Amino acid sequence: MEILRIMYHCSTLTNNRRIFRKNIAFESSMSLLESGDIEFSSLLTITMTNIAQTETQCPFTCRQQVISHLHDVLKKSIKGTKLYDSDTLNIEVTKTLGFLALKKENATTIMEKGSVQLLLSLIKRGELAERDSAAFALLQLTRHDYEDHQESHFLAAQKSLVKVLKKDEKVSATLRHTIEQVLRKTEYNVNSNDVSAGEKICEYQSRCTRFMEENLKIGVLRKSDYDLCYCLTCHKSRSDDLYYERGDPPERYGIPVGWCRFGLQLPMRAEYLNAPDEWHRAYHGTREDSVLPILKTGDLLQPGDVTPTGDQLGERPGHLEEDNQIGLDTKQVFVTPSVKYAAREEYASPSKFHDKEDASVHKAQVAFQVYIQPDTYERGPETVGLKTQLDPEFNNQELEWSTKRRGVILLAGVLVKLELLKKGKANKKGFGPKKSKS
Ligand SMILES: [Zn+2]
Structure with a gap:
């Protein structure tokens, strides 16, 4: 026993x-x-x-x-x-x-x-x-x-x-x-009628696109072939699972249901390294205003790094309570296979998005979807002080993957998640609080 x-x-x-x-x-x-x-x-x-x-x-x-x-x-x-x-x-x-x-x-x-x-x-x-x-x-x-x-x-x-x-x-x-x-x-x-979507761009995706264009300014770094909406309707219409395995050896990760992905242009070395086929998938929640500095650097930033504009990154407030800090080396890059963990506000700290299209207000969060090379990172416990298991698929003891190595993470996409805070006016295009019936 x-x-x-x-x-x-x-x-x-x-x-x-x-x-x-x-x-x-x-x-x-x-x-x-x-x-x-x-x-x-x-x-x-x-x-x-x-x-x-x-x-x-x-x-x-x-x-x-x-x-x-x-x-x-x-x-x-x-x-x-x-x-x-x-x-x-x-x-x-x-x-x-x-x-x-x-x-x-x-x-x-x-x-x-x-x-x-x-x-x-x-x-x-x-x-x-x-x-x-x-x-x-x-x-x-x-x-x-x-x-x-x-x-x-x-x-x-x-x-x-x-x-x-x-x-x-x-x-x-x-x-x-x-x-x-x-x-x-x-x-x-x-509501079996609203399981439609498929090819056409959904309302949520259009809204996230407006947020991305206005606030993230990731323009030419995008590879829109890899854009994908994971809102409930779009996700359902593809009949996808909630968790998948990728890489060699395969590793599980959560599908970012509720988010909208904007694909990023992968660097030349991605193909050479076979990253799309052999590397693992993970997420990195971040602040809206960190997206561009990270993209300009081409790599996730770690505490202490100096950005292209000369700003030095400190610890994120709220992250790492004092009692967690003992013995934990924070000079590393952290990612997670759980999109639920990446979405924690300690990481993906929310901002407000005023959508001019219909004057609605949304809570906005952003995260990176990354490829990470197998066998280059350590698995560690969560560090936000969770009292209960956050993701049914992952034990709290293995929510953070960390690495000190450079070049083992590739930025594959920017994820955006919007939650309605204040309803807007319905307008002639049909955007607005009421779902348009097609
Ligand atoms: Zn959608």
Whole structure:
């Protein structure tokens, strides 16, 4: 059991998972799943889920007792009594249920246990990442057809989900996206008309473009072939996932749902270094007025650097609380595979955008999408003092990638995110508070 606990803790970090996969820890663990001890099998199942989470199939049928146990663990944890020593327990268990649900036999048992109700209460009342992860597990359950009495769990859930979408102001873009997918799969019709977009430029993209032209002035450095809108409507219309793997060896990163990307002209050496194919994807949240100095330099700046205009960069206020600072070398460049982390206001500090087009006001944030060369950076914990897991895909212990090396990061795009603060007037072009019906 002790060895399993160690393996479990190791498996919560993405880098270790690959090592486990390579060393076929997965195959050898599978035979242990039949062990009589339910608690052992349950923790092993969670560990194996961590290791295998990039797989699209669940390779094993889980014993009913184990699923029951996981269900009870989640139930107790939601009620406030935790069985395992883990502050990310709800995320781990919901992720495991979601992974098991890829296989029909497991999904049927999960439905039979009534786990939909539990997932729903987490979606309604959980912490940010718990909500994402519970909704994702629910989505995995909707992949299969069930008996009528099991399907009824979905029907009962639909109302609550619609309410979350309509009434809850704290719903993140990821959560909204997942819930809408669940509703679509369970045949509840959510504004199915506005899943259109595709080729034509969306309203959000036009607004972000106006912001970019007016405030970022990145003009000739752009490569508009790589522009892409990740607003919910555009993202949905492409049926893309929320996380992908890129590079050699492959590494996971979050898709910037809710943002709009303006592609950048890559330097000559990008092709020579095979960066687009072999490097990892990451993000770097920054201030609006740092975008141009960074682009002029051609590299992300680190504290202490002097910009082309002669200004010296200091520490960002709010970043690095005093107690975090001990022993941490800040003379490095930091990026993150989690767009949620890059979007933290300590990094992507917001500014106000007054859109002249319709006199609306928006909160504006910017971030860089970068390529970073594998094996040139260290993974480290978050440094903004997070109390709970921020991104269901990444442990808080691995949110910051840092490097002292030069030339291992390429700027691939500028991301812009706008959130409405004050509605504007509707005008003849159809821009404005009301969605134009096409
Ligand atoms: Zn869009």
